[in-house]
Amino acid sequence: xxxxxxxxxxxxxxxxxxxxxxxxxxxxxxxxxxxxxxxxxxxxxxxxxxxxxxxxxxxxxxxxxxxxxxxxxxxxxxxxxxxxxxxxxxxxxxxxxxxxxxxxxxxxxxxxxxxxxxxxxxxxxxxxxxxxxx
Amino acid sequence: xxxxxxxxxxxxxxxxxxxxxxxxxxxxxxxxxxxxxxxxxxxxxxxxxxxxxxxxxxxxxxxxxxxxxxxxxxxxxxxxxxxxxxxxxxxxxxxxxxxxxxxxxxxxxxxxxxxxxxxxxxxxxxxxxxxxxx
DNA sequence: GAGTTAAGATTACATTTGTAATCTTAACTG
DNA sequence: CAGTTAAGATTACAAATGTAATCTTAACTC
Numbered sequence: 287x288x289x290x291x292x293x294x295x296x297x298x299x300x301x302x303x304x305x306x307x308x309x310x311x312x313x314x315x316x317x318x319x320x321x322x323x324x325x326x327x328x329x330x331x332x333x334x335x336x337x338x339x340x341x342x343x344x345x346x347x348x349x350x351x352x353x354x355x356x357x358x359x360x361x362x363x364x365x366x367x368x369x370x371x372x373x374x375x376x377x378x379x380x381x382x383x384x385x386x387x388x389x390x391x392x393x394x395x396x397x398x399x400x401x402x403x404x405x406x407x408x409x410x411x412x413x414x415x416x417x418x419x420x
Numbered sequence: 421x422x423x424x425x426x427x428x429x430x431x432x433x434x435x436x437x438x439x440x441x442x443x444x445x446x447x448x449x450x451x452x453x454x455x456x457x458x459x460x461x462x463x464x465x466x467x468x469x470x471x472x473x474x475x476x477x478x479x480x481x482x483x484x485x486x487x488x489x490x491x492x493x494x495x496x497x498x499x500x501x502x503x504x505x506x507x508x509x510x511x512x513x514x515x516x517x518x519x520x521x522x523x524x525x526x527x528x529x530x531x532x533x534x535x536x537x538x539x540x541x542x543x544x545x546x547x548x549x550x551x552x553x554x
Numbered sequence: 555g556a557g558t559t560a561a562g563a564t565t566a567c568a569t570t571t572g573t574a575a576t577c578t579t580a581a582c583t584g
Numbered sequence: 585c586a587g588t589t590a591a592g593a594t595t596a597c598a599a600a601t602g603t604a605a606t607c608t609t610a611a612c613t614c
Contacts, residue, residue: 288570289570291570291571291572292571292572293571293572293573294571295515308591309591309592310591333573333574334574335573335574335575335576336572336573336574338574338591338592338593339572339573339574340571340572340573341592342592342593342594343570343571356581356582357580357581357582357589357590357591357592358590358591358592359591359592368527371516371517371524371527372527372528372530372531374512374516375512375516375524375527375528376528376533378508378509378512381429382505382508382509383505386538386541387525387528387533387534387538387542388538388541388542388545390505390509390524391521391525391542391545392545393502393505393506393509394506394509394510394521395545395548395549396506397506399510399521400521400549402553404520404521404522405546405549405550407520407521407522408521408522408525408542408546409546411522411525411526411529412539412542412543412546414529415529415534415539416539419536422600423600425600425601425602426601426602427601427602427603428601442561443561443562444561467603467604468604469603469604469605469606470602470603470604472561472562472563472604473602473603473604474602474603475562476562476563476564477600477601490611490612491559491560491561491562491610491611491612492560492561492562493561493562
């Protein structure tokens with residue numbers, strides 16, 4: 287499958303969060319620009335035409351499908367989010383860290399990008415792994 | 421700083437591995453296409469002109485510098501590898517996992533992408549972290 | 555010193571990407 | 585049913601990217 291660009295990914299993300307969805311649903315979701323505090327955030331505004339172009343490209347790339355619904359289409363992801371994020375993660379780890387995950391984690395640790403919760407989550411993942419690989 | 425493209429990254433990688441280096445040094449390194457078994461691998465061949473274009477672009481992007489040495493240049497990285505890989509890692513984790521590292525690791529675990537060594541390395545990182553954050 | 559060459563500089567060109575505007579036409583409306 | 589409209593289809597266009605070829609000229613060679 288062809289690569290998905292950054293802008294395409296954002297559209298796909300909106301679709302993963304809520305599908306099937308019409309183009310307008312997706313545009314609306316992308317433009318929901320109030321943050322957690324309810325304050326208008328200065329996030330980029332997505333233009334109607336832009337999003338539709340990206341939807342078209344995603345269809346061509348077979349990342350999403352659509353079915354006709356009266357006058358408009360309802361789109362759905364074909365690509366699973368988890369599969370996609372894993373593929374991208376593996377690709378980055380392969381390119382930057384010779385395929386090893388630890389150096390990536392080490393980078394985060396070194397720059398104080400980890401907090402107690404992150405560490406707990408990692409410990410829990412490790413203990414699960416050990417349960418399944420004794 | 422502007423983004424570094426994939427092809428540019430590969431050139432930069434060669435430079436990180438050995439610098440300062442002339443364009444020819446870099447081209448040679450990129451084309452070292454024998455793998456660990458000594459068998460000729462079918463890796464892509466980098467064309468002289470292509471690499472030089474990429475070096476130029478990296479200079480424009482201020483990712484590398486050069487100094488004149490007789491007839492040719494000696495290039496050196498300006499960008500630190502560790503800083504760059506951390507930035508890219510954080511960017512991916514932000515985009516795909518809401519900034520949380522654990523889900524990325526979980527993806528690897530789920531797909532059996534982790535072995536005993538990886539787990540040991542992670543445990544060691546965690547214990548270091550805990551030593552510094554009690 | 556004149557000629558040759560090889561490095562880097564400049565130019566090229568197709569594809570992809572971001573970002574839309576315009577075109578067509580099926581579907582709604584009165 | 586005719587007119588209007590809004591969805592999607594098609595076209596547009598600049599910047600970035602991958603991949604080189606051609607141009608210039610300083611540096612080597614005889």
